[in-house]
Amino acid sequence: MPQDAHPFRSVLYMPGSRPRALEKARTLAADALILDLEDAVAPAEKPNARELVAEAVEAGGYGKRKLLVRVNGFDTEWGEADIARASAAQPDAILLPKVESAADIARAALLMADAGAGEHVRIWAMMETPRGALNALAIAESHPRLEGFVLGTNDLVKDLGAAHTPDRLPLVTSLGLCLLGARAAGLVCVDGVYNAFQDAEGLRAACVQGRDMGFDGKTLIHPDQIAIANEVFAPSTDAVALARRQVEAFExxxxxxxxxxxxxxxxxxxxxxxxxKRLIERAETIAALESAA
Known part of the structure; x- marks a missing residue:
């Protein structure tokens, strides 16, 4: 992640069909929000959710939180309309599900341009299939609008025929490929969700693992998970102090x-x-973000 970039320690999914959730999201301490039109929304509610999310983005009030709108896939009847309406609302990014090739990014970028998305509206890619993981570098380098990857670990487990294990060994290859692609192209890379949202210690262990692998943060499914993700993915006081001593000693x-x-x-x-120096700047960026919240 670039040294002066906005942090993505905590990236919270919010269901796009629930006005109260979209309102509550304005008060949460997440670094970024995914306003979801895909998995969190029943088919009959998708057109209404599209409008609710677009209106929420247009209304603003989310402070410094980054707003990503996760649209439905191109293989659905809602995908292109989602991209068009969300792009017109000018969020920080459009999050594409199940990206498997550079062509998926190019298609979305063209639709976004046609809908009047400003240059600041970026693309994020859900990396959640075996083909997507194998094509991670080609996807990462495919378009200047692309800013980040989000790992979709539940779908990866399903498609691999793997198991959810505490050490996530079945996913290490997929996670590593996506991280390598993201880092080679200078993208943000955010880890997948931890499903047991009431298991604080399990979440902490998963965040520590993701941080140590190199992820910028973690996607979350419940507001109660925010504090732990923010803590784990922020440099500790001791780490910052050591970094300052290292810089001073080297100078x-x-x-x-x-x-x-x-x-x-x-x-x-x-x-x-x-x-x-990167760690110090990250700590300073996070401190500035929190003081402005």
């Missing part, structure tokens, strides 16, 4: 004409300083 070593420094008995080289 002092450089001034002495030395190429490395030592902090807490560990070598600090330029690559460590790059990582330290």
């Amino acid at each position: 002092q070593a450089t001034a002495r004409g030395e190429g490395v420094a030592v902090v807490d008995g560990r070598i600090v080289e330029n690559l460590h300083v790059v990582t330290a």
